[in-house]
Amino acid sequence: MFFLLDRHKRYDCVLVQGLSWMIFSFSPLDLSLLAISFWFVLAILSLFLSRIHGFHLCRMFLPGTAGSILLTMSGFLGLDGSPQAKTIPLGLPGLPFHLRQDALSSFFLLIIGFVSLGISIFSSGYFKDDHHGKEIGFLLFQYHLFLISMTLVLLSSDSYLFLLSWESMAMTSYFLVVSDHEKDVVRQAGFLYLLLAHIGTLALFLSFGILSSGGGLQDFSGYAFEQMEKGQHSSLALTMAFFLAFFGFGAKAGILPLHIWLPEAHPVAPSPISALLSGVMLKVAIYGMVRVWFDLIGIHFLSWKWGMVVLAVGLFTALFGILFALTQNDLKRLLAYSSIDNIGIIVMGLGLSIIFFGTGHPVPGALGLIAALYHSLNHAVFKGLLFLGAGSILHASGETNLNRMGGLIRSMPQTAILYLVAILSISAIPPLNGFVSEWLTFQTALSVPLLETGGIRSMVALSAAGLALVSALTAMCFVKVYGIGFLGVPRTAPMPKRHESTIPERLGMLWLASGCLLLGCLPTIVVRYLETITISLTGGGLGKNANGAGWLWLVPQSARRASYSPIVFLAVIVVTTLLTFLVIRILFRRKTRTSASWNCGYPARTSRMQDTADSFSQPIRHFFSPVYKMTRHLPLPTDEKPIFFVEIDDQSWFLFYRPIQKIVEKMSALAGKLQTGKISVYLTYSFLTLLFLLFLVKSP
Amino acid sequence: MTQTSTVPHQWIADLLFKGLGELFQTASVIFFAPIFLGWVNLCRSCLQSRRPAGILQPYRDLLKLLRKEVVLATGASPLFRITPYIVFGSMGLAAALVPAVTTDLPFGPAADAIALVGIFSLARIFMALSAMDIGTPFGDMGARREMMIAFLAEPATMMVLFTASLISRSTSLSTIAETLGGRHFTLYPSLVFATTSFFLIILAENSRLPIDNPSTHLELTMIHEAMLLEYSGRHLALMEWGSSIKLLLYFSILISFFLPWGISHESSFGGLLSGFAFLVLKLFILGTLLAILESTLAKLRLFRAPEFLAAAYLLAVIAFLSHFILEV
Structure with missing residues (x-):
């Protein structure tokens, strides 16, 4: 594939030339948009088709691969070519969407296209119609919307479209994670994911806000990435923007200690979805880091301390x-x-x-x-x-x-x-x-x-x-x-x-x-x-x-x-x-005979004598024991039915999240004291606030 | 200093001319590896007042095993059957890369110090997987312990090689050996730490005392032998031969990095011969040292092994850091 596209100009075969002309006459950005619209049509179509009884809906994953192929090609072409930009008059009045595909976004588009191709093929054989019933249509809808939003995150060149597609990516992936929403544990994992995704987005809002404030612009035009690159900022503002972006994208990528949603959400999601989340979506967060740090802030302002x-x-x-x-x-x-x-x-x-x-x-x-x-x-x-x-x-x-x-x-x-x-x-x-x-x-x-x-x-x-x-x-x-x-x-x-x-x-x-x-x-x-x-x-x-x-x-x-x-x-x-x-x-051609295993001569052998996953990692638990918080149960020699279990808890729950939870609980308990439920008290609050505000306005 | 060209067609031409040196080095490492083991065993027997079996005994063992039929355990997967060949093949590749006799190796640029660690890791992973294939408790035990040793020994090896590569500003094995061999004798503190660390790693990685006892079977404390329990015939011969090559290679790395005097820098006949002679001399001395060490040490308890290796890892990290602090 690398060779194919690398040397596409040297093809002699007329047919291939014609085909490649058709493909290559499109610009990479056009190809990406084509893939997006194709997936969009597919997503809508699958919702309608799910109403038809007896239709093998799982096969709908296969046409989706065409979009992946388009995106892969667009990524390849975009890596070599010059960046392309488009402004689409959608969004709010006066704030159009800016699209731009340069080498960096092309590379990540390539990741989406390449990996989602394999995942879509796999999914067409993985999901069964009878298993998930009607919900497979909804799953298909969300799956393709998820791919679209990730692509849009990579293509967007202003903070408005970026955050919009970023949120849409979080929402669609949330729905995909909670595909088996009947189970309690799935809903809990989904909520945790949604919570961290939104805390992260909040940090991103602030980061983009700082970056767009440079240059003393009077209108909103600073929201475009192009303006952000040109903006002048103090080093403090840049430091804040840098670390807010690190926090925001880190919450999505799973850096310590914001990783806790990953081990909860991945096991409960259907496997192809986990593959998509872990393989592709985490990389979109990495893309965000690279974009903000190396492009919007710029390498000349990067400090080695960061x-x-x-x-x-x-x-x-x-x-x-x-x-x-x-x-x-x-x-x-x-x-x-x-x-x-x-x-x-x-x-x-x-x-x-x-x-x-x-x-x-x-x-x-x-x-x-x-x-x-x-x-x-x-x-x-x-x-x-x-x-x-x-x-x-x-x-x-x-x-x-x-x-x-x-x-x-x-x-x-x-x-x-x-x-x-x-x-x-x-x-x-x-x-x-x-x-x-x-x-x-x-x-x-x-x-x-x-x-x-x-x-x-x-x-x-x-x-x-x-x-x-x-x-x-x-x-x-x-x-x-x-x-x-x-x-x-x-x-x-x-x-x-x-x-x-x-x-x-x-x-x-x-x-x-x-x-x-x-x-x-x-x-x-x-x-x-x-x-x-x-x-x-x-x-x-x-x-x-x-x-x-x-x-x-x-x-x-x-x-x-x-x-x-x-x-x-x-x-x-x-x-x-x-x-x-x-x-x-040639030299030592001897017979091969099959016999029972040697096993040091011990004749009795059951499958329970093998190592389990827990026993295999025992040396690690022993050696790194300060890192883990273990609950262990070891059987006594007198136990009739000996059981052994070991449970390892994530320390970050106890080190970071429990204290935060306690603080929040205390604060809300304090705030709760203000709420008496009597209307007269509330009116007094309003009156006092009004007085305070008047005082603020009056004082010079 | 001869530099191997990296332009493809020129490299292939180079390969034909320099192939002789490469072939000589690879073949000598592969075929003389059992002799080294024989020498260590001979010294050990003498030190323990036993009658030695002769320096050629490992060859007799290998030949005996090669002539025997293979008894496969029921349910062995293809992975179990190809592992001996993969292990031997990767040791063959490693033998072509480590500058033992000469530093003028055309295959040198194909893999540097980091890739060399990767080759040993490849062999180790396949060995551990094949041990787990049959599903015997001893196999699993051996695999688990082997990986337990590897998780500290491998980064320690990496750090030792990095220390050497910092001095020569290159991770290419030949360049490191040439730079370290070409300089005047000065005692670098980082190299002292690195050598000490690497000696500990050699003992652990090649299942020597005090980590593992190579001459015991059927003990609950065995590591390497436990992984080979289900192998027999030519498969076992290849695995044993592979281990002896690995031992020789680790000593060759020690020699070419930390005692590099006398190694040949070109592929001339005389150069190869003198390089070979120096290698043999140094190996005999180191082999004797290993035998003395093994006869005087008791085996460590299994759970002390990670501590031993952690010491090796920390020494290697100190070596790496002391290069900046003391030498630059």
Whole structure:
């Protein structure tokens, strides 16, 4: 796909030329708008079709893929091309909507298009008509509206349209999360999500408000991003705008301590929706950070002190996320915590970038930004795949609890292969995609000798150490997922009936898995595209030494410093593996016999003797015990029916939210004292207020 | 200093000329790895007043295993059967990357220090997964413990390599070895910390005492052996051979980064020969040291292992930080 579009001008085939002419005669922005209108029609249509009895509504996910393809193409074309803008006379009188598609928004459009394509294909085989009844029509409606609002967030170029689509994104995703609204826990999770989404939006309002106030404009024209970039602000105002944006977008992305909605909302949402939320929507929040920080505030005003805060928050988020992911036994909850971890890694990349830009080193700054963007794309692809796989497992075996899984590789072998690709990607194993972005983040952090002050240096160095720890813990976490879920023998007593996932499900996962492989093996091409983003945002790329070595070698700074070639890597490892296989085959061709397992000679073996998800993470709980708040029940030797359980609570509830809750309760109790219920008292309040106001007006 | 070209066609031409050195280095690491293990075992036997089995014993063991039939446990998935080849293949790749005999490696630019850690991680993940495949309690136990050691040993390795790469301003393994080998002898505090840390990592990562005892089976404290329990025949041979390559590679990294004198910087015949001779000499000394260490240490309790590794990790982080504080 990369090659196809990269070299579209060299096609000889007339048919392809004609087709590509048709597509490429549209501008990227037109293509995006086309995708939006297509999805809109589809959303309305699915509401009507849900009235028709006997219509297979789930198939309506498939035409939606056309919109995804359009958006993917628009993203590709937009990455190279010049930014395009449009003003649409919608909205309030005098305040039209501004649309703009530049390299940055194109890249995130590409993420939406690419990942939603896989998810839509998967959904057409995942949702069953009889399962959800009429509500599938409503789900389809919200699903496509959700995709539209995310696209609009990326395309909007004024704070009005941005916040409008941001809110619409929050609302539609809320409805998607509470698809199974009959259950109490689902409604609670949905409410928590909505609450944090709105607190975040409030911060965004303030941030945009500060940014639009610059330049001494008398009318409302400051609401357009173009005016915000030009505005003059004091450093205090910029600091406030920066951190309000960090808070606002962080609430959506799931940075510490605003992450609490993620592990509640993801397990209760249908799996394709979780994939969309975690894979794509969190990235829209990352887009917001990049847009406000690197574009609206601008790199010349970024201070390295902000970068230090961002880096520290990112590091703690990543560590927290992976430590809690390790101790979960619900697969989707585990994946939600792992999303927090990955968002932490992305935010660390942004923090490093800000530090380097803020201290006047644009080349490593650009590298950090590229690493963060690359990881956003990678995380979207492999986390989408992981959530989709969790959905397949749920349908095939009726389980999301790892403690009751096991042996899935034997009942769903093809899903198992696709899932293996995903866990290797997320564990940052070369030559898959997760490795490339972590490698780039490490390379950014290793530019640390350029920095002058000891304090910043130590912080950056410690962040590299932390990232190394996080990546090793991630490997352990996903060995646990795969080993407990797919390998071994089933842990539930009556062997559950299981089946392979449906063909559309597997196709959707295959699409994302091939994305993992392609993004891992062709990093030079991806980095070259990402460089256009940094050039358009900051005016500088990676310098002339970078990528001078041809498409085969990923060289971020200079060939002497570091290089990486996943294709050579893959080729050598495949050749040595095959060579070993052939040599062994030819020289030592012996029989293979099957027999009962050796198991150190112990004859009795039951499935309960295997590790569970909880026991696998026991060393981690032991080692990091101060981090966790554990409730444990250990059986006594005399117990007739021994049970063992361990429950881990999120500390942030107790550290941040309970105190806030208590303060709010106290305040409302105080306010409650004012309310007596007697009309005479209320009239006195009004009278006193009036007197006070008159006094204010009167006094000079 | 010879620089490997990275222009594709030139690289392929280079590959043909320099292939000899690369091939010599890879083959010598792969085929002499069991000898190193044999030497360590021989020293250990002598120190423990046992009659040694001879330095070639590991070869006899491997040959014996290769000639035996494979007994697969019922219900073993394809993952279980391909893991030995993947493990051996990734060790083969690592052998082509680590500058042991020469630093003039055409495959060098394909993967740097971070990717090398990635290769070891790849092998480890597959090994742990294959141990969990059959669903025996011992396999799960081994996998769990192996990952427990890895989650600290891997970042520690990374930090040690980063320290070395800060001094040479490069993460490429060959460049690090050349820079560290080319400078005058000065005692860098960061390198002292890094070497100490890396020695602890070698013991832990290669399941040596005091973390794991390589010569015991059927003990509740085993780690590495527990993962291999279900393997037999040629599969087991490949896994064992892979482990011995890994041990040699870790020592080669130690030598080429922290004791780099004598390594060849070009692929000439004489250079390769002298590089090989120096490597053998240093390996014999280090092997003896390892045997002495293993004979004098008792195995740690399992839950002390993370503390041991946390010490290695902290030492590595201190090494990294002390480079800024003391040396720049």
